Amino acid sequence: MQTKQYPFYLQATVVLFGLILTVYVMAQLADILIPLAFAAFFAVLLNRLCNRLERLKLPKIVAISVTLFIATAVVAGIFFFLSSQIVSFGDTIPTLKAKFGQIINDLKNFVHQHFGINAQKQVQYINDAMNSGKKLVGKTLNTVLGTLSLIFLIPVYIFLMLLYKRLIVNFVFEVFSxxxxxxxxxxxxxxxxxxxxxxxxxxxxxxxxxxxxxxxxxxxxxxxxxxxxxxxxxxxxxxxxxxxxxxxxxxxxxxxxxxxxxxxxxxxxxxxxxxxxxxxxxxxxxxxxxxxxxxxxxxxxxxxxxxxxxxxxxxxxxxxxxxxxxxxxxxxxxxxxxxxxxxNIPTRSIGHIWKLRSERKAAEKEVKVTTT
Known part of the structure; x- marks a missing residue:
């Protein structure tokens, strides 16, 4: 049975529409797809450790739980280290703030002496820049907080993906011929x-x-x-x-x-x-x-x-x-x-190869003509 060949512009339009629809769906379902994507990657990473624990005759659920406990302990250790550093950093904030204020005053004086902009105008410019950036900062903060709120779902997703990994793999095989x-x-x-x-x-x-x-x-x-x-x-x-x-x-x-x-x-x-x-x-x-x-x-x-x-x-x-x-x-x-x-960068372009092939075919045709 001969398959029908559609024009290139029609195929390109369908592909472009499919890409636009896919991107739109991914953007609208970001709160659901982001933790699922992270969970999928970490589940693949932790799968090797989980398989080793299963080979030690541990029950599947116990092996997954131990794997998640080890991963959580490592992440918690890193966050504990960073939080302890941040707490000690907070103790010196007043001193750093005073030093930073002195640097700002020196900078204001430098700008006033060399560019003729007085301190009042400089403050106005800074306030305008801060007001224009509030929306961007708020949007970034909301994104970060939204991601942090969904992080608690990632361990649950990882556990379920490791638990049902054979079901998922069998589904992928059965989808294709x-x-x-x-x-x-x-x-x-x-x-x-x-x-x-x-x-x-x-x-x-x-x-x-x-x-x-x-x-x-x-x-x-x-x-x-x-x-x-x-x-x-x-x-x-x-x-x-x-x-x-x-x-x-x-x-x-x-x-x-x-x-x-x-x-x-x-x-x-x-x-x-x-x-x-x-x-x-x-x-x-x-x-x-x-x-x-x-x-x-x-x-x-x-x-x-x-x-x-x-x-x-x-x-x-x-x-x-x-x-x-x-x-x-x-x-x-x-x-x-x-x-x-x-x-992997090719040493020759395909256009150059095609040109050599066409020249060789033309030379072969000339040989055939002269021999006949």
């Missing part, structure tokens, strides 16, 4: 391996960056170096963007706690050096070697994820693109899309 079962199994296995490797690599990279940040700030004498170093490493989880934002906090702390600009320049130089090591050594060998996504697609994906789901979308964008690449590479009609997502 039996002749595609081998390809489906390959996609599921590679997706699981990619997600596990990516998250483990990301956590390893974060720990190394946190140690380097804290060590650099301790050597430079910046107060609360460990807290600021860990926060900078967490911000670095946002690919290509968080690392630049993370420089602002230690520079501000150095400005408040030290006179002159030597420490600030030292902080900027140290962070740039750490970013160089991270982008050229750690990421290619620990993270990108597991998820081979090129830099252009990574940046676009992070920005699109931020536009769709905010901060959560920025974190989820790279593993989501990695899953798409695995699926695209296994489907013949979608292989070009898988290639554009990857970082």
């Amino acid at each position: 039996e002749e595609n079962s081998a390809r489906v199994a390959e996609i599921l296995e590679e997706t699981k391996a990619a997600i596990q490797s990516y998250i483990v690599g990301l956590l390893t990279e974060t720990a190394i960056v946190a140690v380097m940040n804290s060590a650099a700030l301790l050597l430079l004498g910046v107060p609360y170096a460990i807290l600021i170093g860990v926060i900078g490493a967490l911000l670095n989880l946002l690919p290509y963007i968080g690392g630049l934002v993370a420089i602002a906090l230690p520079v501000l702390m150095a400005t408040i706690s030290h006179d002159g600009y030597t420490t600030q320049l030292g902080v900027i130089g140290a962070y740039l050096f750490i970013q160089f090591i991270d982008n050229n050594i750690l990421v290619p060998r620990i993270v990108s070697s597991k998820v081979q996504i090129n830099a252009l697609i990574s940046i676009i994906g992070v920005l699109l994820g931020n536009q769709l789901w905010g901060i959560s979308g920025m974190f989820l964008s790279i593993p989501f693109i990695a899953v798409l690449k695995i699926v695209f590479d296994r489907i013949d009609g979608l292989k070009p899309w898988g290639k554009i997502l990857g970082d």
Whole structure:
């Protein structure tokens, strides 16, 4: 039976409409889909530990409960460490506030002397900027609070996903025809391996960056170096963007706690050096070697994820693109899309190859004509 071929413009319209509808649904159901997405990725990560506990003859529910307890204990330990640092940081806020006020007054005098803008106008400009930014701050705060309120659902989702993982896998196999079962199994296995490797690599990279940040700030004498170093490493989880934002906090702390600009320049130089090591050594060998996504697609994906789901979308964008690449590479009609997502740069363009083929065919035709 011959299948009907539709015109390209009609196919493109249907695909575009499908993408628009998918993005709209994902945006409207963000409060439900975000914790489900995080739970799915962490369930895949914890599945290996859960399977090992099951092989030790533990009942399934007990193995899942122990796995979640270990994961919760690790996360709680990190938050306890950060909270203790934050409490000690709060004790010095009055001193830092006074120092910051002095710096602001010096800055006002500098602007008045060199630009002729008096203090009253400067305050007016600052108030206007603060008022215009209130909506943005409020929106960001609501997003963060909404995400934190849904975090309590993630352990429940993880538990249920681990409990019903065989049911979910069997459903995926039964959706597709039996002749595609081998390809489906390959996609599921590679997706699981990619997600596990990516998250483990990301956590390893974060720990190394946190140690380097804290060590650099301790050597430079910046107060609360460990807290600021860990926060900078967490911000670095946002690919290509968080690392630049993370420089602002230690520079501000150095400005408040030290006179002159030597420490600030030292902080900027140290962070740039750490970013160089991270982008050229750690990421290619620990993270990108597991998820081979090129830099252009990574940046676009992070920005699109931020536009769709905010901060959560920025974190989820790279593993989501990695899953798409695995699926695209296994489907013949979608292989070009898988290639554009990857970082394997061809040595020759297809246009050049086609040109050589056409020239060779033309030469063969000339040979045939001359021989006849």
